[in-house]
Amino acid sequence: MSYQSSFINGSFSKPTQRKLTVxxxxSxxxxxxxxxxxxxxxxxAISTSVNAFESYRNTSAQFKYECLKKLLGSLVANKDKLAQLICEEAGKPISYALSEVDRSISTVEFAVEESRRIRGDIIPMNFLNAVGRSSFTKKVPLGPVLAISPFNFPLNLALHKIAPALACGCSVVLKPSLSTPLIGIKLAELIASAGFPKGLVNVVICEDELSERLVRDERFKLLSFTGSPKVGWYLKSIAGKKKVTLELGGNAAVIVDETKDLPSVAKKVAIGCNLYAGQICISTQRVLVNENIYDDFKELLVQEIKKLPIGDPNNAxxxxxxxxxxxxxxxxQNLVDSAIREGANDxxxxELSRKEExxxxxYLLENVCTTDDLWSEEAFAPVAVMRSFKTFDExxxxxxDSKYGLQVGIFTDSISKVKKSLDFIDVAGIIINDIAGFRIDHMPYGGIKDSGLGREGIVYAIDDMTFEKLVVF
Structure with a gap:
């Protein structure tokens, strides 16, 4: 499969000398x-996005709804082809690639629904110096959106930025990961064929220097970035006056209390640590286990990890x-080797590694120091670390004990421990009796601390992509 270049204003741009091989x-x-x-x-890309926004911002909700419905139909019709492309260029196991397309379909379904119910508030009046007056707010699209998406969910995370923008009246320039650009180009073609105006969604294939120029450009009114904390916070620092939302990942933990059925928990945690080779923002990285069950759970978890099928992502x-x-x-590999040299146990x-592929x-490591990168940073790999605890407070x-705060999984049958978790754990999402990696695409998703700013999920993204205009009469 091959494409010419960036997709701008409804067509491919002319070829240039510098090439990107995907x-x-x-293999x-x-x-x-x-x-x-x-x-x-x-x-x-920028100027046509501005022009498209001006023509699209006040189109009817019915027009937005109908175009989004056509896009939805195209995603359904192309499900297998999209999943195969994700499998190849992202290395994502095909079963999980198919799941990503299903989630992408859900994401657009939510956008279809929300496109006809974007609303403001009624503001109480008729008192003090407002006697006899009424007031309401109207949500107004913010303007052109710069969307920078990552490699790990190249379709769904792009749509988490594009779909709410299309629902509320914004245009988008998408800069996909250079590791997985083909799915972004294909998505732009599907959007164009759905009847949206030319230039409403442009996809640019560019390197860091031009990416930074996009971020600095004042014609964009929102930067929506998903990727590494180092890059995300840097881009925020150069973004100027535009609004910024960041989804930056973390080093998610799971707590295993002694009240749970250990074999079933071990199966979930084993997958949670390793699905898509751990390249998920909410992949389970830190496994915290009550000391009374630590040895038993460790044995079960090791057994479950050793059962996980490894290899060709085309294998279902x-x-x-x-x-x-x-x-x-x-x-x-350097992170793991360093931790083992410092006393960690594998x-x-x-050895299951096949570096040529x-x-x-x-890897599942114990005795990892809390100052080690495998404890304190995001591994983004099939690597987890284990520690025991005496009390739930511990x-x-x-x-x-993390600069991140995205999601946590807690396995317990104790309602008091659930309540304590809600009151005292400093993360944005607490998943009870499941791994930290649980997500459905309408829920508010994002982090605190170094994990980011703002929330994904169609309704919540629309809030970021609009402002409320006050009307008093």
Whole structure:
């Protein structure tokens, strides 16, 4: 599969000298070649986005609804092709790639629903110096949105930015990950064929220098970024006066209390640590277990991890496929080797890595120091660390011992411990009796602390993409 270049104002831009080769992350075979955009392409992407916004912002809710419905139909009709493309360019196991397309369909369904019920509030009046007056607010689209999406959910996370924008009246310039750009280009084609105005969704293939120019451009009114904390906070620092939302991941923990059925919990945690090779913002990285059940649970968890199918993402049984690049394989291997040199134990105990296919691990480590990167930073890999706790208060302190605050999973049958978790754990999402990786696409999703700003989920993203205009009469 091959495309010419960026998709701007309804068509592909002209080829340029600088090329991007897109590979199958498992076989390393080339599956596409794109041209990087140049200064002229970038200006065209921005200016046509501004023009499209002006023509689209006040179109009827019915028009937005009908176009979104057509896009929804296109996603359904192309489900298998989209999943195969995700599998190849992201290295995502095919069963999980199909799940991503299903979630993307749900995301657009939610946008379809919300497109006809964007509303403001009635403001109480008729007292003090407002006697005889009435007031209401109207949600108004903010303006062109710059969306920067990551490799790990190249379709659904792009749609978490694009779909609410289309529902509320904003235009979008999407800058997809250079590891997975083809799905973004394909999505732009589907959007164009759904009847939206030209330029409403442009997709640019550009490197860091031009990406920064996009972020600094004052014609964008919102930057929506999903990716690493280092990059996200830097982009916020150069974004100027525009609104910024950031989804930056974390090092999610799970607490396993002694009240639960251990075999069933071990199965969930094993998958939670390793699904899509751990390349998920809410992948379980820190496993905290009551000391009374620690040894029993450790044995069960090791057994479950060793059962996980590893290898070709085209195999429907595969759970752990390749990491996104050889550089990431080397990064993670260095982290694991460093932790082991400092005294950590590798509980899996046999080598499963196939670096020629970008496959690494899985690893389950104990005795990892809390100052080690595998405890304090985001691994984004099939790597988890285990520690025991004596009291539930100690477990809460361990969860909070992080600069991140996205989601946590808590396995317990104690209502008092559930309540204590809600009151004292410093994360944005608390998942009871499931792994931290639970998500459905309408819920408010995002983090606190270094995990980000703002929330995804169609209703919540629309709030970020609109402002309330007050009317008093």
């Amino acid at each position: 590979s199958n992350k498992f 390393n075979e080339t599956i596409g070649e794109l041209s990087f955009c140049d200064d002229e392409d970038l200006e065209k 049984q595969t759970i752990i496929g390749p990491l996104i690049s050889a550089d990431q394989v080397n990064r993670v 509980l899996i105990g046999f 970008n496959i690494l691990g899985p 477990a809460i302190a361990m969860v909070n």
